[in-house]
Every structure is written in structure tokens, then in C-alpha cells.
Amino acid sequence: MEVLVLTTAPGGRSVLPALDLLDHTVRATAPSVSAFLDAGRCDVVLVDGRRQPRAALELVALVATAARGTPVVFVADETCLAGLPRGLGVTQLVLSDAGPAEVDARLRLARRRSVDPRHGSEHPVVVRVGPFELDPYAYTIRLQHRPLPLTHREFELLGALLAEAGRPLSRERLLGLVDGGGDGTSPRAVDCHIRAIRAKLGAHRSSIRTVRGLGYLVAAG
Template identity: 55%
Template sequence: MQILVLTSNPDVHAVLPALDLLPHRVRTCRPSVQEFLAAGRCDAALVDGRTQPFAACQLSRGLVATARGIPVIGVIEELVAPQIDEDCAVVQLVLASAGPAEIDARLRLAGRRRLVDPEPEAAAAVLAVGPFVLDVHAWTVTLDGAPLALTHHEFELLKALLLHAGRPLTRAQLVSECDGWTDGTGPRAVDCHVRAIRAKLGPHRGLVRTVRGHGYVLPWQPPGTSAPAGHPAATR
């Protein structure tokens, strides 16, 4: 399995020492949704909640909203266990002092749940980023609760930006992500659709930002939040 450990400690051994005794590929990234998205594919995410369980619970909700079914496992110390509340979105909890057999069992169970439990798939069909809610199955995007009237290409493009929120995408990547588009679709078509989307976002148009010389990005925000007042609009 490919394991991604989200921690501010550069020494993964300090987070879960027995993980070194297992044959899994382990990588680390800083504890943020943006860093998680930029880190690439993994089979399970371990969130370091040993010293800041509340922050770990907050982070877990953001990961579950964007991880599209990837198991999120919390690593805690026994002393902080009473501070874990019902808002924590992790699939499993494991003590930092756990042995390799227990850790391996929890990873296997979490991975098995991903395969056989339909609930993660159902949850992944709806993604909330800032003021947006994307329902992939219903082919809808709402903004502050109001549905956006999007063409097919506009929906596909905004969907790609939402699914990869926090990660800049080139125009070529956007074309490849959009169902029904072809490799012959040029960058000017992408720019045209972006302008149309921004026009429909009204005061939120600045949430679709231009990355000069690269493409576009929609920054990740916790569900239900909006751009701060006076946020500059992103224009080409």
C-alpha cells in the first residue's frame, strides 16, 4: 500500500514508529488539504493527531470531502482520546504506540471498507468546496445554495477545478479532465469557457484564478466558506 502521513513532523518514525516495520511505501506531507492534493495518489492517509486532535479532526473533514473514498486514519496518543469528538471524519483511529500487526490490520480493514462499503462512493458523489457544492451524479453545481446554469463544457471544466481544488491545472490538463472534449480543443476554448463561468459566478468570480503562464486554479476552502470581502477578481 502507498501510505501518506500528514504531519508537521519531518520524522515519520516519530508519528507511528511501528510503521517502519511494515512493507508499505510511506510518504509525508504537511497537514493541509492543499498539500494532500499535491502529494498525488495514495491508498490511505494517516493524520497526525497526537498533539492537536481538534486540528486533526478539522483536517479530516476536509480530506474526506476531497479524497474521493481514500481511507483517512487518525494517529493519536491515549491521553488525547477523550478529545476526539463526533465531528472527526476518520475511518479508523490508531494509537501511536500500536504494534505493526495492529497497524497492518487497521490499514487492511480500512482498504477493504473502501472496496465493499458503498457509503464512501456515495459520499464522493457530492463534493463541497467553499461556497460550491458539486453533485456528480445529478450533474449540478450550486453556489451558496443556488444552482448554477452551466453548459456541458462549463460544468465539466468547473467540475475539474473543484475536484482538484488547490492544484493549478494547465489548459491541456483541463481538456483531458473534461468528458466530451477532444485533444484538439485549443487553449482559447478553455479561456472562453472560463470567462463564461466567471460571469455566472457574480461576486464569487475571483474564486477561479488565473495562474500566469500555466492555467487555472480554484483554491481549496472549507465547505460553506466564501472568498473574503474585497477579494480581488481574477482576470486574464
């Protein structure tokens, strides 16, 4: 099984030590949507939520949207579970200290439950926010049923705002969600991308609001 780990830790196996005892191919990449997309095919995605569980849960929701049926497994420490929100696209949750038998069973269960549109299973749910439709299978965002001509980065930024509709996201947070914030991109570059997105929204350009001191927001509903 090809396992992709989204983490800032050195080596994916350190996130889930039991992987050392299992015969799975494990790769690691930065915790971001763009890093996931650039990493190529995998059977299961692990998102490291041991240190920043809430930020990791936000990433789980975005990766699950972009994954087109690939199951997403959230790795957590037991001490961080209390009070975390639910329903954010987690196919499976596994504790970082779980034994090899449990880890293997959860990975295989997650894979069996994954959605594969090519084989007649139901499509992933389309995210609808106001006039927008975010389609995780087609990897498109539609405005009033018409696909928007977005670049890769524009898609990621607008997708992040739609996934977190109703919540303002700072420039730094947006960069962290779409590329891990590790490629040296200036947070001010987000402003340029937002201007380009707004230009493509036409009469709906005000759907992306600037929240002074906080960042950008797409209103829920």
C-alpha cells in the first residue's frame, strides 16, 4: 500500500512508528494541498495532527476535497482529542501510539471505504456555498453552474475560502493551507491572487470580502 504522510516531521514513519513494522511504502511531504497534489498517486493519506490538531483538521477537510476519493486518515495524540470538532472529512482516525495490527487494519478499512468514481461508486459530495459549487471529483469551482477559469493557485485559494466559509482566513493561514508556507512566498502575494480571482467573478466579486486586520472571507450560505 502506498502511504503518503503530510507532516513537517523528518520522515513519515516517525508520525506513526508502527509503520516501521508494516510492509507499506511510506513517503512524506509538506502539510499542504499543493504538496499533496504534487506528490502523485497514493492509496492512503495520513495527516499529522499531533502538534497542531485544529490546523491539521482544517487541512484534512481541504485534502479530502482535493483527494478525489483517496481516503484521508488523521493521526492524533490521545491528549489532543478532547474538544476537537467532528465531521471534517476524516475517513479514519488513528492514535500515534497505536500498534502495528491496529494501524494496518485502519489503513485497510479506510481504503475499502474510499470513494472511486471510476468504478461506479457515488461521487464525493459537492461543496455548495452561495452561488459557488466546489466539485472535488472534477477539480473545478463553478459559479452559477459555470466553471471558473482558475489557475492552480487560484483554485487552491478560493477552495480554501469555500471550505472555511464564514470564517476569515489570514494571508499567512491561506498560504499555510495551500502550500505549507514553506516555499518563501510572501503573504502579500495572496493579495495579487485574490485580485485575479475577484476579476474572474464579475458581478460576484464581492463574494470574497476583505476583513480588516484578519484577512479574507467568503460568507457562508
